[in-house]
Amino acid sequence: MHISEGILGGPVLLTGAVLSMSGIVYGLYKLDHDQVPKVAIVSAALFVASLIHIPLGPANVHLILNGIAGLLLGWTVFPAYLVVLVLHAMLFQFGGLTVLGVNTFNLALPAVLCYYFFKPLVRRTERKSVLFGAGVVIGFFSIGLSIFCLGLSLYSTGPEFLGVAGIIAFSHLPVMVVEGAITGSVIVFLHQVRPDILG
């Protein structure tokens, strides 16, 4: 879920850049030197996981996993996503350089919110069904909010983009379902195998 190059107008690009920059600066401030390898290696794993194609009916979708990223990384998800999106642009031409600010913000803000809203719940509960349910909600929420931010970025460029935003949002509805199911199983697995990661 990236906005491609050349679409957004100057004010939107600038707003995205400023908002992301604030998040990145705060994330780097929170990031201890000892934590740099951890954050980088987890984002590398998330980058690879986001390349997995999950079958969905006759088509397939690829994962985004920003909810899980938020749970694991907290505020440092901002600089982590900046790096991941640079790689997406350089290696696959998804997104791009001038839209880095907007794309980083659209993915990292829901991730940080997931960290605040759901981490306490995931940490406290022991029941598998609740954990799975929390995962589904995290998947829905993070992708839903990302799509909303993406639509808002397009709409702020001009009202004529509303149609495109609608098509993109609609085509991402199945992604929300897949993301929810996958996030649910990830959390259940992590809770059983390595509860300290979610603690």
Next chain:
Amino acid sequence: MSCMTYIAGDSVIHRLDPRVKILVTICFTFSTALSNNFIVLGSLFIVALILAFWAHLPVRLVIKRLLRLNLFMLLLWFVLPFTTPGAAVFYLHSWALSEAGIWLSLAITVKGNTIVLFYTTLLGTVELSVLGHALAQLKIPAKLTHLFLFTIRYVDVFHHEYERLSRALKTRCFQPGFNSHTYRTYGYLVALLLTRSLDRAERVLAAMKCRGYQGKFYILTRFAMRSSDLLFGVVSGFIFFILIWIEIS
């Protein structure tokens, strides 16, 4: 896909100082994104094409990369002419195609292709690790460049890990389908990648501490500005300012 990934070659563009290339890319890509003047956009597109030819980029690779972008542009061409208000030039049943919408789609297509060409030509020809070193020298915060260098290093490692896990699934006759078993399995696969990444992070940190890591990397790549770099920078700067002047006036 690793820290060594880049478009190899030995052209003039390849041999330029990466720092100059980064700065020129930033100037050209942002001026393309912000411009609303077709003369400026057209000139930038021609500059990008000239640079791409000069770098001897493999044509098939460039087309493959641009194709991905233009598939999305196709969606815009199908929607924007109908949703943009303005004088209609053509009617499709009761749907009006507006002239403003067609111009808007054209502008976006040219912009997108130009920007991708610019950074594929200028940054794609630099090894990712060297790019990290060049960013460090351009005074990007150290933690951010470390994050970049570590991530490109371990993307490769985890891609291998993922392939290993997929092979393990295949030998156990796993066939992905549209069912809950598939989703659970992929969820566990992702979780396994994450637990392994955290374990590896601990080992990497321990190994680095053992070698005296205190949050600083010593960048050994030496960059030297040569006259050709200076010339490239000055000519690009000249073009950049002329285009800004055209845009404003």
